[in-house]
Amino acid sequence: MTTVPDLLPRHGTAILLRRLSVxxxxxxxxxxxxxxxxxxxxxxxxSDADAWTFLDEMNKAPLFxxxxxxxxxxxxxxxxxxxxxxxxYLAPDAREAEIGFTLARHAQGRGLGTAAVxxxxxLIFLSTAVERVNGITDARNHASIALLExxxxxxxxxxxxxxxGEVCVELVYVLKRHEG
Numbered sequence: 001m002t003t004v005p006d007l008l009p010r011h012g013t014a015i016l017l018r019r020l021s022v023x024x025x026x027x028x029x030x031x032x033x034x035x036x037x038x039x040x041x042x043x044x045x046x047s048d049a050d051a052w053t054f055l056d057e058m059n060k061a062p063l064f065x066x067x068x069x070x071x072x073x074x075x076x077x078x079x080x081x082x083x084x085x086x087x088x089y090l091a092p093d094a095r096e097a098e099i100g101f102t103l104a105r106h107a108q109g110r111g112l113g114t115a116a117v118x119x120x121x122x123l124i125f126l127s128t129a130v131e132r133v134n135g136i137t138d139a140r141n142h143a144s145i146a147l148l149e150x151x152x153x154x155x156x157x158x159x160x161x162x163x164x165g166e167v168c169v170e171l172v173y174v175l176k177r178h179e180g
Contacts, residue, residue, distance in 0.1 A: 012119030031104035
């Protein structure tokens, strides 16, 4: 089984993908407690103690374990300062993956999210036999839609769902192995 230490750190264009660490707690909490940033995310803000435990677990978590999510850090390449994180999920049959991403506000608008997602997609295709990667976003999340399209993903589905007690439209994007 491939694990995070075998695949990370990974240097990309203007970013570094690495394991999350308990040393990231302050930076992690700074963006993960931002209600507007978390508006369309599947995660919720958590206490410092819970965040510390989560960061410690993700530091050791195997990457690409079927049926499991793993979070990795998007970091500044020179200082390794945390800028955001990427969630990677491998389906139970290991034929599909899903990607999700969060970038701190101060790091947005500079192409860092796009660079990080491109690098993560390469990591998925190089490290697994996944045939396609999905990205799912709320139809109101225009920045996420634009990023998914910039990395070459194409919309394949719109579906009405209930999210946090609110009816909304989710857009499903996909990138197939031969397209990546």
